[in-house]
Amino acid sequence: MSVSTIVNIQKNLGRYGLSALILLGNVGNILTILIFIRTLRKQLNSCTCYLLAASITNWILINSTLISTVYGVDHVDPQHRSLVVCKLRWYGGQILLMLSRSFMIAACIDRWALTSPYAKIRSFCRPKIARNVIFCLLLIWPIIPVHMAIFINNYSGRCGAPSYYAFAFAVYLFIFIGFLPPFLMIFFGVLAWNNLRQIRSRVTPRQNLAQVRFHKADRDLMRMLAGEVLVYVVTTILYPANVLYGFITTPIAQQKSEMRLAIEGLVGYIISPLLNYIYCVAPFYGYEIFNHLHLNNSSIDHHLEMLSNNISNILNVDDDQDQSKNSFITEKPSKFQNNSINSVIVTKIHRHFHPQTQVTKVALLRWNTSGITIAGVTNMSGNTSNQLNEPWDLALDWSNALYVTDQKNNRVQKFLMGMSTGTTVAGQANATGGLTLNYLRGPLGIVVDEYSNIYVADRNNDRVVVWSDGALSGSLFAGTGTAGISMNQLSEPYGLARDSSSDTIYVADFKNHRIMRYSQSNSSGTLVAGGNGNGTNQTQLLLPNAIYFDSLSNSLLIVNTGAHNIVRWVLGASNWTLAAGNINGTAGTSSTHLKSPTDVTLDPMGNMYVVDRNNQRIQFFPVGETNGTTILGTTGITGSNSTLFDTPSSIILDNQLNLYVVDRYNHRIQKFLRY
DSSP: OOHHHHHHHHHHIIIIIHHHHHHHHHHHHHHHHHHHHHHHHHSOOHHHHHHHHHHHHHHHHIIIIIHHHHHHHHSOOHHHHOHHHHHHHHHHHHHHHHHHHHHHHHHHHHHHHHTOSOHHHHTTOOHHHHHHHHHHHHHHTTTTTHHHHHHOBOTTSSOBOOHHHHHHHHHHHIIIIIIHHHHHHHHHHHHHHHHHHHHHHTSOSOOOHHHHHHHHHHHHHHHHHHHHHHHHHHHHTHHHHHHHHHHHTGGGGGGSOHHHHHHHHHHHHIIIIIIHHHHHHHHHHHHHHTTSOOTTSTTHHHHHHHHHHHHHHHSEEEOOGGGGGGBOOSOOOOSSOOOSHHHHHHHHHHHHTOTTSOOSSEEEOOBOSSOEEEEEBTTBOOOSTTOOSSEEEEEEOTTOOEEEEEGGGTEEEEEOTTOSSOEEEEEOTTOOOOSSTTOOSSEEEEEEOTTOOEEEEEGGGTEEEEEOTTOSSOEEEEEOSSOOSSTTOOSSEEEEEEETTTTEEEEEEGGGTEEEEEOTTOSSOEEEEEOSOBOSSTTOBSSEEEEEEETTTTEEEEEEGGGTEEEEEETTOSSOEEEEEOTTOOOOSSTTOOSSOOEEEEOTTOOEEEEEGGGTEEEEEOTTOOOOEEEEEOTTOBOSSTTOBSSEEEEEEOTTSOEEEEEGGGTEEEEEOBO
């Protein structure tokens, strides 16, 4: 092979290889940008902000550098003729290259933070923080490589680093391109993998197809992380090594033969610009190869379709409209916030199956009617770490850790998945009650937000307190600690609900027969329902117990305990409409009656689940119907075996479609598995 043949190979690589990179880079990056913009419009999240910024940077970089490089294959490259173009090309290109790498590193750090078990770390995964980080990087990177604008020149007839600057330039490239980016990507990728492994280790042994699908999403995330690091290392690590090699061999350059120089030139051309710019082209195609994207990004529609197909396969689809009364689709989208793909899928299914949507084919979900005791000891009260004393309410966080208001023990207990011993996260472990903010007295309703802050209705202290993750004391959120009827007072608060979009809390003000709304910045509440005295007419409430905020209809489902019914109160309206029970406030045991209900929740299709406390049962109401079906418990019969309740008080659903019920006087939490 002659020198001219090698030179021709190099020219053809530039002419056709770089042209292919330009074409693929424009198509891939434009599609990625459009996908991420679409994703951000649907679900704003921090990681997608970083990936969008990286894609925009890659698109600009490809068009601002490679086009002129292709032109230089058959012509004199403008950077070799103009000093201004030379400096701008190297300095501007370095800024764009490092911005792209920095945004990807930020995305890796964000994924690690997102999977962290610590709420304070997860709190950094916010779009506002992402925007601030992107802004800071945009300010920092024009400063760091400014030495290139000073020293890079074309005085020798070729644009590049002069000999007196070559070593410093090689060291700079090795540190900022060859070492730091892959190290940080690998480091935080391993941490994210470890976080996901720890989360999965707490999953119960019973597996089903839905669980496998969610675990596959975790594996896809890890594949994507590994793919990004692999592509980066393969395509960029050789560039600083080649520059360093050129510096080391400079003293013997005159001793090299023409063939060696031609081969080194060809290898150098393959390394940069060909391999060096593949990283700017590869993300879109890499996402496809590694089974689409990651948590909360553009593969949501794809995963949603797969999940819908899985549900159809898992559940028994029955075309018989009469059997649709036992329908159910997926998890309750409240009481906890999850930043993972699961919560996005659930939210989208919730919106798709809005109660106003006409559903002609409904999947039938069934539960095992024998419960598993996952917290407390059956029929045995106590204040040890594995005991409860008349628990009242419960909530789940992003990791399916269970929070229980242990009312008579004046505390809130947290149970990690699979653990039967709890940790006191609010109040005192020894069950002591008190008036100060490090105590609780008869806690009832509970809400846990996406940062593991715990909001507790401190009933006997006539207040709502919030305990930050890991705090030893709470902070006053609503009420004054003294019962009253003013806008800043409460009288025995019971249930709580949270609107995550506005970060407001709704409080069932039990003895004042009203529902109050409190924002984070205002200690005085706003009356949103009731407040017209106690009674059973449609402008009044009677001992409201629990509440559920339905964001789709901007309304509250209120457990109107004293009137033995569930009512819907649209925010801004002056009266309620009946959702379940008797409109006149009459108790009963029939399928259209309730008896002192204490909790309510919806599934994403809008089906309603009611804790019918004094009837010792859980009632299911299909969308728009007031005729209920008993799905758990036996009407009017109390007991302590696995199929009976003794005064149940609260219910929630996890992201695997299992039911959790507080079995109050049996001092336990029962889990009913879906099958």
